Amino acid sequence: MKFKLLSLSLFSITALSPFIVPSMIPSAKAGCIAVDVGTQVAVDGQRVGHQTNRTSQNFGPNCDGTTGGKVTTVGTQTCVSGRCVQNRNSSQYVDGDPNSRVGVRTPNIGIRVKTPVHVYNPSLDPNSPLNKNAVFRNSK
Secondary structure, three states, X not given: OHHHHHHHHHHHHHHHHHHHHHHHOOOOOXXXXXXXXXXXXXXXXXXXXXXXXXXXXXXXXXXXXXOOOEXXXXXXXXXXXXXOEEEEEEEEEEOOOOOOEOOOXXXXXXXXXXXXXXXXXXXXXXXXXXXXXXXXXXXX
């Protein structure tokens, strides 16, 4: 009988632990969160890509010690040409709510994801012998 009671007790604790344990662990908090995702795709006749991606992320004075704001910026550039030049500039500003103090220091999180993709296509290169159009241009 004692074994059945012990088994039932262990089963009850195990069944309730997913609900009890998380309430005992403090949750993680962040001040302000800024996410910038920039994707640049170029297919051209240049052997070297010309792609720049500049991002500035600024956090306001109310981000520290609050459950702050969140901002996300997504930018995509696509170019298929003889020569592609891609420049991307992104500026983010985020601030928190001074009335939502949490009582602990909350770090700001800045995430920058940049994905430059450059593909050389000889058929778009006017100097490539593989470009049939280049032969006609040179023969004139």
